[in-house]
Amino acid sequence: MMRLLGLLVLVLLAGVFVHASGDLPDRGDPNAPANVHVSPHYLENAGDEVGMPNVVSAVLADYRGYDTLGETVVILTAGIAVAFVLIRRPRRQ
Amino acid sequence: MNERTDSIVLHFIAQYLMAPFILLFGFYVLVFGESGPGGGFQAGAIVGSALVLMRLTEGMEQSRRFLSSRGLLLIACAGVGIYAGVGLLALFAGQPFLDYSYVPNGWVNAFAEREHTSRALGVLGIEIGVFLAVAATLTLIFDYLMERLSDA
Numbered sequence: 754m755m756r757l758l759g760l761l762v763l764v765l766l767a768g769v770f771v772h773a774s775g776d777l778p779d780r781g782d783p784n785a786p787a788n789v790h791v792s793p794h795y796l797e798n799a800g801d802e803v804g805m806p807n808v809v810s811a812v813l814a815d816y817r818g819y820d821t822l823g824e825t826v827v828i829l830t831a832g833i834a835v836a837f838v839l840i841r842r843p844r845r846q
Numbered sequence: 847m848n849e850r851t852d853s854i855v856l857h858f859i860a861q862y863l864m865a866p867f868i869l870l871f872g873f874y875v876l877v878f879g880e881s882g883p884g885g886g887f888q889a890g891a892i893v894g895s896a897l898v899l900m901r902l903t904e905g906m907e908q909s910r911r912f913l914s915s916r917g918l919l920l921i922a923c924a925g926v927g928i929y930a931g932v933g934l935l936a937l938f939a940g941q942p943f944l945d946y947s948y949v950p951n952g953w954v955n956a957f958a959e960r961e962h963t964s965r966a967l968g969v970l971g972i973e974i975g976v977f978l979a980v981a982a983t984l985t986l987i988f989d990y991l992m993e994r995l996s997d998a
Binding site: 802803804805806807809810811813814815818819821822824825826828829831832833835836839840841 | 973
């Protein structure tokens with residue numbers, strides 16, 4: 754019964770997603786909301802403001818430096834978590 | 847895999863042909879990340895793979911004498927510290943956090959062909975931090991997996 758209910762919810766959710774995907778902007782649409790906010794500013798001014806030919810690096814490390822700092826901390830945290838899970842503990846009697 | 851590999855061909859190819867090239871390519875990707883595809887994450891993954899290859903062929907004991915798991919953890923923490931430190935130094939220069947316009951660039955432009963802005967140098971600094979953290983963390987995860995494997 755619960756399985757059937759779960760399947761029903763999944764099918765409904767898939768229907769909602771398929772229906773909503775029709776309203777998504779086309780791939781690479783220059784008038785899409787994601788492409789009219791800050792992206793033009795980055796593309797036009799990254800060379801002058803940051804002084805780097807690679808706009809991707811300029812956005813990643815300068816404009817979005819806070820985000821990249823968080824990503825680096827996430828990597829370190831993942832390593833420490835793996836160490837804690839796999840570390841060899843001395844057997845207690 | 848805890849001892850050095852028996853095959854001298856495998857050892858030679860991995861240690862003297864592949865690993866140096868992968869390391870060199872990793873540093874290239876790191877340094878040229880500002881003008882082409884690349885950056886700290888990618889370079890860290892490449893150099894981490896070279897370190898794992900060296901551990902596989904040289905044996906865990908020998909390569910751990912060269913670079914221990916504790917040392918790797920310290921390097922990873924130092925990488926995050928370099929990133930945060932470059933960002934925090936901006937505060938002492940009166941700039942917002944992670945604003946690299948305080949980095950002195952005259953000493954680089956004295957012998958560089960292309961003009962380097964101080965922000966580009968700051969980006970290189972934090973990329974080095976990301977690079978250290980990623981490379982050390984990848985090798986560290988491999989180390990602990992190997993340790994657990996040799997237990998069983």
